[in-house]
Amino acid sequence: MMYAYYYSFYSTIFAVKIKLKTVYSLIPMCLTYFLLSAILSGKLRYQSIRRSSMTTEARPPVRWGILSTANIATKVARAIHLAENSDLVAVASRTEERAATWGKEHNVPVTYGTYDSLLADESLDAIYIPLPPSLHAEWTIKAAEHGKHVLCEKPLAANADEAIAMADACRQNGVQLMDGVMWVHHERTAAMKQKITDATLGQLRRVTAAFTFNWDTIPVGNIRAMKEFAGGSLGDLGYYCICAILWAFDDMPAQVFATARYKVGVDFNLAGILWFSDERIATLDCGFDTGLRKWFEVAGTRASIVCDDFTVPTSEDSARFWVHGMDGNERNTIDGCIQEVAMIERFSQIVQSGNLEAHWSEVAVNTMRVCDALLESHQRGEIIKL
Numbered sequence: 357m358m359y360a361y362y363y364s365f366y367s368t369i370f371a372v373k374i375k376l377k378t379v380y381s382l383i384p385m386c387l388t389y390f391l392l393s394a395i396l397s398g399k400l401r402y403q404s405i406r407r408s409s410m411t412t413e414a415r416p417p418v419r420w421g422i423l424s425t426a427n428i429a430t431k432v433a434r435a436i437h438l439a440e441n442s443d444l445v446a447v448a449s450r451t452e453e454r455a456a457t458w459g460k461e462h463n464v465p466v467t468y469g470t471y472d473s474l475l476a477d478e479s480l481d482a483i484y485i486p487l488p489p490s491l492h493a494e495w496t497i498k499a500a501e502h503g504k505h506v507l508c509e510k511p512l513a514a515n516a517d518e519a520i521a522m523a524d525a526c527r528q529n530g531v532q533l534m535d536g537v538m539w540v541h542h543e544r545t546a547a548m549k550q551k552i553t554d555a556t557l558g559q560l561r562r563v564t565a566a567f568t569f570n571w572d573t574i575p576v577g578n579i580r581a582m583k584e585f586a587g588g589s590l591g592d593l594g595y596y597c598i599c600a601i602l603w604a605f606d607d608m609p610a611q612v613f614a615t616a617r618y619k620v621g622v623d624f625n626l627a628g629i630l631w632f633s634d635e636r637i638a639t640l641d642c643g644f645d646t647g648l649r650k651w652f653e654v655a656g657t658r659a660s661i662v663c664d665d666f667t668v669p670t671s672e673d674s675a676r677f678w679v680h681g682m683d684g685n686e687r688n689t690i691d692g693c694i695q696e697v698a699m700i701e702r703f704s705q706i707v708q709s710g711n712l713e714a715h716w717s718e719v720a721v722n723t724m725r726v727c728d729a730l731l732e733s734h735q736r737g738e739i740i741k742l
């Protein structure tokens with residue numbers, strides 16, 4: 357809805373601009389018409405609301421660089437182009453040729469043949485890191501030491517110790533750290549949180565979350581199936597489920613248990629239980645061996661929320677969730693939010709404002725701590741206390 361209003365508002369301005377250029381004599385009439393129609397339709401009011409909630413709008417756009425030509429970088433490059441407070445300036449690859457080809461395809465003006473040379477570019481403010489998880493710590497820490505803000509893909513790191521070192525490095529260098537989990541930035545997430553925190557669900561009891569997809573054949577060279585890149589279903593998929601559980605309960609579990617099956621050296625699937633205070637329990641399952649599922653349920657004593665596509669809404673135009681209660685199911689929809697654009701705009705707002713938000717790295721580090729505890733539980737065959 358926000359984007360629809362926003363773009364339609366600027367289309368109106370654009371149309372008026374053309375008219376001004378061609379029909380000078382109509383300037384006063386056009387302006388009067390524009391002002392009256394804008395006031396009447398409430399768009400000026402919308403703009404002023406948007407301005408007051410985005411106090412950094414007048415500042416120059418944040419200048420982004422991307423470290424590697426990863427598959428996911430295509431989606432995020434589009435998001436940076438669409439984001440109103442961000443410019444995509446540079447991309448680096450391990451070869452200059454790949455960087456140049458990718459840069460041309462994705463409209464990125466500056467290309468580098470090494471990651472180090474991109475980090476040395478003093479014109480860049482923020483770096484997006486979509487490298488394999490085993491490389492996240494090394495390059496996040498280097499980026500922080502170059503004074504760059506870091507949006508690093510999930511899982512934040514190969515383990516919690518690395519994640520803590522990344523958060524420390526960013527804090528010490530005065531830069532923001534955030535993981536690349538996109539769904540938390542969708543307006544739908546705020547709408548669901550509202551239902552969780554108001555009286556709708558009653559007292560919270562359960563969160564159940566699943567994220568799976570199926571590989572009939574394990575693809576050779578895929579980073580998810582490679583131990584040396586810190587692959588595995590928990591980091592790749594279960595990370596989102598843990599993120600949803602911590603988000604819904606706004607708490608850390610007291611203890612966890614998990615069972616996993618390993619193939620080609622990585623956890624190919626995993627099922628886990630997380631115990632929280634106040635009679636709250638969460639379960640999750642993730643794996644590369646079951647058809648696509650990306651849902652969660654948050655259940656309370658009175659009602660529950662069901663979101664069947666929480667990681668990525670099935671449609672960019674409209675995202676849905678349901679409240680299941682005694683009187684039936686209420687369908688809720690949120691229109692016109694592109695979650696990866698919302699993520700980039702949020703990150704750039706933080707950079708522009710200079711007010712760093714520790715919350716983002718804390719959540720990511722906590723998610724890694726739960727990942728570690730679940731894997732330890734599987735390995736030891738016992739409940740692990742956190």
Ligand SMILES: NC(=O)c1ccc[n+]([C@@H]2O[C@H](COP(=O)([O-])OP(=O)(O)OC[C@H]3O[C@@H](n4cnc5c(N)ncnc54)[C@H](OP(=O)(O)O)[C@@H]3O)[C@@H](O)[C@H]2O)c1
Nearest residue numbers: 424425426427428449450486487488489509510511536579
């Ligand atoms: N947030 C999301 O929705 C989302 C979705 C998908 C993936 N991800 C995450 O994003 C990250 C990347 O995933 P992806 O599937 O996009 O990965 P990918 O396509 O395999 O790309 C990884 C990139 O890392 C670079 N790289 C550096 N050293 C490498 C090495 N030794 N071997 C292979 N590649 C190397 C390569 O770029 P150059 O050749 O250009 O240097 C490669 O293109 C992962 O952490 C993943 O979990 C997030």
